[in-house]
Amino acid sequence: MHKRPRPPQPDTPVTIGTASNADIPLQLDALGTVTPRATVTVKTQVNGTLDAVLVNEGQQVKAGQVIARIDARALRAQLLEAQGTLEHDQALLANAQADLQRYQSLIEGGSISRQTLDTQRSTMRQYAGTVKADQGSVANLQVQVGYCDIVAPMDGRIGLLSVDAGNYVTTSDSTGIATITTEAPTDIVYAVPEDKIGDVVDAFRTSGALAVDILARDKTTLLDHATLKAIDNLADTSTGTVKLKALAPNHDGRLFPNRFVNVRMTVGTLHDALTVPTVAIQHGANGDFVLTIAASDAQKGAGRVTLRHVTAGVAYGSVTVIQSGDLRKGDTVIVDGADKLDDGSAVKIVKS
Numbered sequence: 117m118h119k120r121p122r123p124p125q126p127d128t129p130v131t132i133g134t135a136s137n138a139d140i141p142l143q144l145d146a147l148g149t150v151t152p153r154a155t156v157t158v159k160t161q162v163n164g165t166l167d168a169v170l171v172n173e174g175q176q177v178k179a180g181q182v183i184a185r186i187d188a189r190a191l192r193a194q195l196l197e198a199q200g201t202l203e204h205d206q207a208l209l210a211n212a213q214a215d216l217q218r219y220q221s222l223i224e225g226g227s228i229s230r231q232t233l234d235t236q237r238s239t240m241r242q243y244a245g246t247v248k249a250d251q252g253s254v255a256n257l258q259v260q261v262g263y264c265d266i267v268a269p270m271d272g273r274i275g276l277l278s279v280d281a282g283n284y285v286t287t288s289d290s291t292g293i294a295t296i297t298t299e300a301p302t303d304i305v306y307a308v309p310e311d312k313i314g315d316v317v318d319a320f321r322t323s324g325a326l327a328v329d330i331l332a333r334d335k336t337t338l339l340d341h342a343t344l345k346a347i348d349n350l351a352d353t354s355t356g357t358v359k360l361k362a363l364a365p366n367h368d369g370r371l372f373p374n375r376f377v378n379v380r381m382t383v384g385t386l387h388d389a390l391t392v393p394t395v396a397i398q399h400g401a402n403g404d405f406v407l408t409i410a411a412s413d414a415q416k417g418a419g420r421v422t423l424r425h426v427t428a429g430v431a432y433g434s435v436t437v438i439q440s441g442d443l444r445k446g447d448t449v450i451v452d453g454a455d456k457l458d459d460g461s462a463v464k465i466v467k468s
Contacts, residue, residue: 148306
């Protein structure tokens with residue numbers, strides 16, 4: 117009994133791409149954290165009842181702006197009392213100084229003794245000391261009254277309030293009244309593997325500034341452009357990484373403090389590198405490979421493919437660098453449909 121011949125297999129439809137040379141940025145990806153350049157917990161420096169809160173939560177504030185006010189009536193009364201004591205003691209000092217001048221004129225005529233003159237000098241110094249102490253008390257109370265106006269120590273955005281008006285606040289409160297953080301510019305702290313830090317250091321020393329892209333969780337949405345600012349002076353032995361800090365302008369405020377972001381840092385450029393579309397690279401038991409079709413067959417729109425082993429390098433966008441392998445600029449590679457093919461498979465080219 118004769119076996120029926122198998123019908124010829126139809127040519128597999130594929131789409132094609134071209135190997136080409138391009139300048140490819142060398143980039144490192146990392147996970148980073150938005151870190152404000154400054155964070156301040158605003159606390160009261162005097163005990164008292166919080167009379168008023170003069171800002172809204174989430175509001176931008178300027179350095180020196182009054183954000184809350186404490187009832188200062190008791191302190192002002194103490195200040196008034198101290199000022200009265202100072203004026204009283206200043207009058208005693210002035211009288212002692214006048215008596216000393218009279219005694220100095222009388223000593224020459226022998227009307228008073230030297231001991232009386234010395235005693236008056238001592239009395240005048242005592243009053244002078246008392247006046248200085250009074251001046252210190254007045255100055256201290258003036259400072260305390262000034263502390264009743266709680267001001268922002270820097271420009272920034274105020275967070276949620278920890279206490280409302282009407283509450284009694286003390287200097288020992290650990291939470292303070294609110295927290296102020298700087299927004300623009302802001303720092304991004306991230307870590308790179310220690311075996312990559314040499315490339316970063318070399319590029320940083322050469323250029324003086326490395327471009328850093330700040331991306332959202334999807335690694336696609338660009339949030340901001342930053343610049344490498346500093347490299348830590350030691351590696352973390354527990355993680356095998358080195359921390360880096362980049363500075364981002366954050367003009368639109370999307371880099372929210374403590375937000376996790378993806379960081380992509382450019383440390384150099386591969387000039388005139390051979391690249392193919394990333395989807396053209398297949399992975400097999402013997403390593404990476406691409407399927408090519410001869411230029412003459414590509415022009416006819418059909419032919420047989422040839423398997424070529426390659427070593428894939430860095431990827432950038434939709435292309436990947438070919439570090440080594442039997443592939444040249446201008447070679448035609450199979451882009452779509454390659455997963456169904458093998459060396460020598462018949463294909464027909466369709467438009468993508």
